[in-house]
Structure formats: structure tokens, C-alpha cells
Amino acid sequence: MKPSSFHIASYCRIIDNNIVKNDEVLFTEKTGDLSSFLKKAYKHMEIRYPKFFKMDTLSKLAFIAAETLLKDSVEKNTALVFSNKSSSLDTDRKHSASITDSVHPYASPAIFVYTLPNICLGEISIRHSLYSENSFFIFDEFNPRLLTDYCDSLLSTGKTEKILCGWVDVDKQEYDAFLYLIARTGVYPYTTDELTRLYRKT
Amino acid sequence: MSSVFLSHNNIFSAYGPDSVSAIAQIKEGVSSLQLVEDSYLLEGPFYSSRISDDLLNEKFERLRPTENYTRLEKILIASLSDTLEKADLEIDDRVGLIVSTTKGNIDVLEKHSVFPEKRAYLAQLGKKIKEFFQFQNDAIILSNACVSGVLALAVAKRLISQKTYDHVLVVGGDLVTKFIMSGFNAFQALSPEPCRPYCKTRSGINIGEVGSSVLVTADTRQMAREAVKIMGEASCNDANHISGPSRTGEGLFRSVQAALEQSGLSIESIDYISAHGTATLFNDEMEAIAFNRANLQKTPLNSLKGYFGHTLGASGLLETLIGMHSLQKNMLFASKGFQELGVSRPLNIIKDTTSKPLRTFIKTASGFGGCNTAAIFQSAKP
Numbered sequence: 010m011k012p013s014s015f016h017i018a019s020y021c022r023i024i025d026n027n028i029v030k031n032d033e034v035l036f037t038e039k040t041g042d043l044s045s046f047l048k049k050a051y052k053h054m055e056i057r058y059p060k061f062f063k064m065d066t067l068s069k070l071a072f073i074a075a076e077t078l079l080k081d082s083v084e085k086n087t088a089l090v091f092s093n094k095s096s097s098l099d100t101d102r103k104h105s106a107s108i109t110d111s112v113h114p115y116a117s118p119a120i121f122v123y124t125l126p127n128i129c130l131g132e133i134s135i136r137h138s139l140y141s142e143n144s145f146f147i148f149d150e151f152n153p154r155l156l157t158d159y160c161d162s163l164l165s166t167g168k169t170e171k172i173l174c175g176w177v178d179v180d181k182q183e184y185d186a187f188l189y190l191i192a193r194t195g196v197y198p199y200t201t202d203e204l205t206r207l208y209r210k211t
Numbered sequence: 212m213s214s215v216f217l218s219h220n221n222i223f224s225a226y227g228p229d230s231v232s233a234i235a236q237i238k239e240g241v242s243s244l245q246l247v248e249d250s251y252l253l254e255g256p257f258y259s260s261r262i263s264d265d266l267l268n269e270k271f272e273r274l275r276p277t278e279n280y281t282r283l284e285k286i287l288i289a290s291l292s293d294t295l296e297k298a299d300l301e302i303d304d305r306v307g308l309i310v311s312t313t314k315g316n317i318d319v320l321e322k323h324s325v326f327p328e329k330r331a332y333l334a335q336l337g338k339k340i341k342e343f344f345q346f347q348n349d350a351i352i353l354s355n356a357c358v359s360g361v362l363a364l365a366v367a368k369r370l371i372s373q374k375t376y377d378h379v380l381v382v383g384g385d386l387v388t389k390f391i392m393s394g395f396n397a398f399q400a401l402s403p404e405p406c407r408p409y410c411k412t413r414s415g416i417n418i419g420e421v422g423s424s425v426l427v428t429a430d431t432r433q434m435a436r437e438a439v440k441i442m443g444e445a446s447c448n449d450a451n452h453i454s455g456p457s458r459t460g461e462g463l464f465r466s467v468q469a470a471l472e473q474s475g476l477s478i479e480s481i482d483y484i485s486a487h488g489t490a491t492l493f494n495d496e497m498e499a500i501a502f503n504r505a506n507l508q509k510t511p512l513n514s515l516k517g518y519f520g521h522t523l524g525a526s527g528l529l530e531t532l533i534g535m536h537s538l539q540k541n542m543l544f545a546s547k548g549f550q551e552l553g554v555s556r557p558l559n560i561i562k563d564t565t566s567k568p569l570r571t572f573i574k575t576a577s578g579f580g581g582c583n584t585a586a587i588f589q590s591a592k593p
Contacts, residue, residue, distance in 0.1 A: 089448075096315075096333050096354055101390070105320040108393045121394035122454045122579060125313060127355045131580030134448040140465055142446050143582050144362060147333040147352035155351060155375070162369035166473075168445070 015164055016195030017203065018171075021077045022211035023050075023070060023186040029211050030077045031196070043184050047073055063119070064132060065100045066184075067093075071129035071177045072136065074186040078173060079137050082190065088142035088169035089130045090160055091188075093178035096126045096147055129177065142169055151176045151187065153204035160191055176208075187211070213429045215368040216591050218438040219297035220532045223290040223422040224519060225260045228270050233518075234536045237544055240564060242518050244405045244417055253392040258405050260419035260520045261387055262286060276343075281316045281326055283386050284339050290422035291382045295344065298426045298433060300378060304347045307376035310337050311353050311363035311383035312524040318388045340382065348376070354524070357487070357578030358446065359383065360423070361527030361586050365444035367427035378433070382424040385523035391418055398454070400491055406521075408488030408514035408546060409495050409560055411553030416489045419520025423529040431591075437539035439588040442571070443474030449581035456493045460501025462583035463575060467505045470585040476571065481510050481587070483543055483561070485534045485574045488514020489521055490548070494577065499554035507573075513561045517547025527576040531588065538569045538590045 022029045026046050028036040036053050038046050047069045051061055056076060064072060071091065079087070100123040108116050122128060127145040134143065142163060148155070156174055163169045175188035187208050189197075197203055225243035226233040236243070243260040271285045274292055287310070300306065315333045319326040329335060337350025353363045360383045367379035385391070395401050395418060402415035426433060427441075447469065449462035457463075471478070484507060486498055502508055515530050522529055537544055545564045552558065571589045 094332065094334060098331060101314075101317060101331070102320065104394065105317075105390060108389060109322065116393035116397035118394075118397045118454070121397055124390075124394065125354070125356045125579055127578075127580040127582060128453050131448065131453045131582070134450040134581060135452070138450050140447050140450050140462060143355065143448050143580070144353065144366065144446070145355050147337075147354055149334040149338075149349070158370060158373045158375045159366065162373040166369075166372075168469075 014193055015191050015199045017197035017199050018190045018192040018195035019078050020189035020207055021074045023074050028077065035077060043182060058136065065123035067097060067099060067177065067179045068123065068129040068132045070179055070184055070186050072132055074177060074188045075133045075173060078188060078190045082171065084171045085139060086141055086169050087139055087171040087173055088163055089133060089139065090144050090156060090172055090174040091130060092146040092148055092152065092156060092176055093126065094147065094149060095178050095180040097124050099179045099181065100124050151208055153201040157201050215371050215427060215429050215441050216434065216438050217364065217441065217535060217588065218426045218428055218433050218435045219294050220425040221290045221293040221423065222529060222532055223262065223286055225262055228266060228289065229293055230532060230536060237518055237533065238542065238564060240545060240547065242405060242547055244520055252387065252389050253396060257401060258417040259387050262420055280339065281319065281330060283316055283384055284336065286422035287340055287382050287384050288343050290424045291340065291344065291380060294380065294424040294426055297435065300426065302344060302346055305377040306346065307348050307370060307379040308341060308346045308350045309353060309363050309367055309379055309381045310340060310350050311359040311381060311528060312336065313354055313356060313359060313385050314391065317390050318386055321389065356580050356582055357523060358527060358576040358582045358584040359524045360529065361531060361574050361576045362446055362584045363528060364427065364441065364531060365446065365584065365586055368441045368444065371427065371429050378426060378428040378430065380424060381427055381528060383525040383528040384422040385525060387418050387420045402490060405548055406490035406516050407548035407550065408490040408516050409552060409554055409558060410549050411551045413490040413495065413553055415491055416516065417520035419522045421519060421522045421525050421529050423525050423532055425528065425532060434591055437535040438591040439535050439538065440591050442476060442587040442589050443470040444586040445469030445473065446582065446584040449583065451581055453581060454579055456497035456577060460497045460504060462581060463498060463501035463577055464504045466583045466585035467501065467573065467575065470573065470587050474587045476587065478506055480571055481507065481573050482569045483572045484510050484512040485530050485572055486512050486514050487576045488516055490516055496554050499556040499558050502558060503556040508557045509559050511543055511559050511561050513544055513546035527574065527584065531574045534572045534574055534588060538572065541569050542566055
């Protein structure tokens with residue numbers, strides 16, 4: 010069953026210190042690591058949300074990508090279907106190092122809570138008041154076919170009106186976010202071929 | 212849309228290597244929680260339910276492995292091999308595999324691990340299971356905190372309805388590790404005693420370890436005696452807090468409402484609630500609020516955490532499997548550890564294991580990130 014009347018309303022890619030929305034560069038930064046890049050992006054986008062600074066890197070990346078696509082969206086029945094390769098390993102390593110520190114072993118609740126990939130879904134749900142379907146999948150690489158099958162099922166059973174879907178991965182200094190908003194109206198066709206094209210292009 | 216069922220299944224736990232051994236002990240009111248003293252995992256003694264190395268290695272060696280597997284891989288493979296044996300299913304390109312886990316092989320980050328760090332990537336865990344059984348499709352890993360196990364069943368149903376697969380094997384598990392114990396301890400969430408969900412004297416969770424697996428299928432020729440039909444399922448976020456349960460039970464309430472709506476069933480037809488009941492103060496209180504808002508306060512309810520502890524990525528799946536056996540035996544299992552109601556709203560906690568004709572139950576789970584899932588199951592017997 011293919012819900013025929015859906016489109017990709019917009020997409021956002023964050024990679025190599027660039028934020029692209031719908032083929033247009035929103036923000037770029039020549040130097041600096043991921044953490045400073047995300048902070049500068051936050052400032053550039055004039056976001057006021059102090060909780061951002063408490064988030065781990067994966068949540069910050071997902072938050073910024075989601076912000077570009079959801080800030081103009083009023084539909085609250087928007088499901089979140091995210092995926093990545095590295096789960097929350099970037100933060101897992103921090104928790105693991107902290108609890109086995111030879112001088113002062115210590116477990117921090119503020120770090121431990123981020124040792125789950127779906128926490129970024131919670132952060133986005135809180136920010137945009139979304140009481141919606143959430144799922145976080147792990148794949149070796151971006152898997153538009155499976156994500157599309159799953160999203161089609163949510164749309165065709167009327168579980169959701171819109172879906173913010175895609176890939177958000179952080180692994181040490183490597184990162185990649187590609188999120189897209191599936192809605193009834195939009196400029197891009199909602200097909201796996203188009204998703205593959207948009208992902209490869211940016 | 213065709214009906215989707217849960218059928219052949221396995222619970223690999225401290226009770227033994229299959230579902231039958233767990234059910235036999237639960238029926239007798241025996242908990243598998245034991246006092247553990249292991250200062251590497253946690254300073255000071257704690258209660259946990261852990262699979263014995265002897266049982267695991269004995270069962271696993273019989274499968275004649277040709278390479279080294281991690282403890283979690285062994286548990287998941289041992290569980291899945293029993294389910295597959297019971298199902299007698301040919302693994303072709305129409306058979307999917309979903310792995311439900313929160314932390315996977317997280318223990319390979321430990322200094323003494325003999326496995327490379329690469330093994331901590333969850334897709335690697337999926338690959339090991341896929342290759343062991345020669346699945347033709349890549350494993351789909353679902354890692355959605357403590358709702359993973361029951362959400363994995365919803366995902367399996369959705370992918371079967373969507374014709375991605377004809378059958379899906381769902382396998383779930385997590386380990387009791389220093390990583391997990393230190394984290395929950397930092398949250399002051401661990402109980403020094405066997406946990407007592409919904410009880411006035413509850414003092415937190417115990418962490419447990421199981422592997423569990425089930426065949427999800429639309430094929431009515433594949434029905435085990437305890438098979439159930441998935442009537443409705445839904446998942447809703449609290450949009451409130453990443454680690455604290457919602458004070459209004461918003462996401463859980465909405466999940467229950469949406470699952471009921473999809474099932475087309477009335478509240479009266481729900482024979483019992485297999486709730487999450489972790490025995491933390493805030494979680495159990497949140498559930499009581501949500502179930503009262505859903506008008507389910509009179510429906511018999513249990514938490515199975517008093518038997519296994521909280522088994523994380525496996526818990527929702529494990530507890531659904533127990534629910535299936537509960538229906539098949541027409542038996543409501545006691546909510547182990549409960550003495551006196553300790554939440555602000557009424558709940559009908561099952562105090563003693565009792566026989567009663569049963570047909571339908573609802574399974575709920577809630578977790579970090581504000582996620583909640585509810586699913587309704589009905590006996591597949593005509």
C-alpha cells in the first residue's frame with residue numbers, strides 16, 4: 010500500500026560544516042569542530058532555547074536539523090522516524106571512560122541519560138510539543154527503502170499526518186544529518202529514488 | 212488488512228532455556244531475582260536476574276558455533292534458535308529479522324574485553340545474528356529505550372501489513388553491565404531489595420537479563436497454542452522530559468487510547484493490563500494517572516518486574532510473551548512484590564495468581580526520552 014498523496018515538503022542536510030535546506034546553503038563555517046559548528050549554527054539561526062546547551066552532540070545535531078524543518082510547521086501530529094549507524098556510541102564512550110577513570114571513577118546522570126539514541130527524539134518532541142509516534146532504527150547506512158516502507162505504514166493507517174524522517178549520526182568527529190519532512194504537499198516527489206538522489210547530491 | 216499474529220516464542224532466562232520453564236516458575240510465584248555481590252558491576256550487593264554461564268554455554272555449544280560470540284550474541288542466538296526450531300520456517304527473502312536492544316554489546320567497551328570496539332556498533336550485532344541463521348535480509352535494529360521490545364512487535368506488524376515481509380522474527384535482549392548498573396545507580400533508581408511495583412514501600416528497580424524472541428506472522432498455519440492476534444498498537448511521546456515521567460501520564464494515556472481505537476475494542480473487553488511497573492516512585496505514579504485517565508483503573512493489572520527485574524530492551528517483548536501464556540492458561544499472574552497500594556489513584560493490582568477465562572490483554576511500556584507504547588493482543592483461538 011502506497012499512500013499516493015504524500016510529498017517531501019523539505020529536507021535538511023548537515024555535513025562538512027554546511028547546513029543545506031532544500032538545495033540552499035543556510036549556514037557554513039570553514040573551520041572548527043562539530044561542537045563549535047553546532048553552537049555557531051544555533052546562534053546564526055537565532056534560536057533561544059537554553060536546554061540546547063545541556064544536550065549531547067547527537068541531540069544537538071538532530072535538534073538543529075529538525076529546527077530548520079519544523080519551525081514553520083504547525084502540524085502537531087508529526088511522527089519522528091530516525092536512524093543512524095553509531096547509535097549513541099559517541100556519548101557511550103564518555104560514560105564508559107568516566108566510570109572507569111583510574112583517579113575518580115564517576116557516573117554522571119546528565120551523561121548517562123544520553124546513552125540512548127532515541128533521547129534526541131525526546132528533545133525534538135519537547136521543543137515542538139509533539140505527542141507523536143517515535144522510532145529509532147540502527148542500520149549500517151542510510152536505508153531509504155526500509156524507512157519508506159515503515160513511514161508508508163504510519164501514513165496509510167492514519168497514525169500520523171506528517172513525518173520527520175531520516176538519518177542523524179555522530180561518531181567522534183564524523184557526523185552526518187539528513188532529515189526530510191513528509192507531508193501532503195511539497196516540492197519533491199516522495200519516493201526512495203528521490204531520497205537517494207537528495208542524499209547523494211548534498 | 213490481514214491479521215498479524217505472535218506465535219512461536221522463547222524466553223531464555225535465569226528460570227531456564229525456554230518459555231515453559233519461566234511460566235512454570237511464575238505460576239508458582241517464584242521470583243528469579245537473587246542477591247548478587249559483584250563489586251566490578253556495582254559497589255555493594257544488589258538484586259538481579261542473570262542467566263547462568265553454564266546453562267548458556269551448554270545450550271550455545273549445541274548449536275555448534277564456528278566463531279567466537281559475545282555473551283549477548285549467545286543469548287540472542289540461543290533464544291532465536293529455539294523459536295525457529297518450533298516454527299519450522301524456511302528462511303527465504305520474505306522473512307525479516309528485528310533486533311530489539313538498548314545497549315547491545317556495550318560490554319566490549321570494557322578494558323578486559325576480548326572483542327574489538329567495532330562490535331559495539333549495533334548493526335554488527337544484527338549482522339552476527341543474521342549470518343548465524345543465514346537470514347537473507349539485513350537485521351533491523353530498533354533502539355528506543357525501554358519501549359523497544361513492545362515497539363518492535365508494532366514495527367513487525369507494520370512491515371508485514373506493508374508487505375515488506377511475510378514473517379518477522381523479533382529477538383530482544385540486553386546485558387547486566389557495569390555501564391548500565393553505574394548509570395541507574397547515578398539516578399538513584401536502584402532498589403536495595405527485590406522490587407515492589409506500585410507498592411507503598413517500593414524503592415526502585417532491579418536490572419535483569421533475558422533473551423526473548425517470537426515469530427510474528429500473518430500465516431495462520433504457523434499458530435502455536437498460545438498465539439495471539441495484534442489488535443492495535445500505538446506509540447506516543449510525552450513531550451515533557453527526557454528522563455522524568457510525565458506528571459499527567461500524557462504519552463501513555465494517548466498510546467492506550469490510540470491502541471484501543473485501532474483495535475475497535477471497548478475497555479470492558481480488556482481482561483488485564485501487563486503494565487511497565489518499574490517500581491520507581493515516579494514511573495508507577497505516572498502509570499496510575501494514565502490508567503485512571505483511560506478509565507482502566509478497575510482492570511486487573513500486573514507488573515512482571517518482580518520476577519525478572521527490568522530487562523531493558525527485552526522487557527516489552529518478554530512481558531508480552533508471558534501475557535500470551537497467561538491467556539493460554541487462563542491465569543492471571545500475581546504482581547510479585549506488591550503489598551499495599553502506593554500510588555495516588557486506584558489500580559486493581561493482581562495480588563494472587565488466579566484462574567479466570569481470559570481473551571484479551573494490553574501491554575504498555577514507557578522509557579527515557581519520554582517514549583510510551585501500548586499494544587493490545589487477543590487470543591488467536593477461535
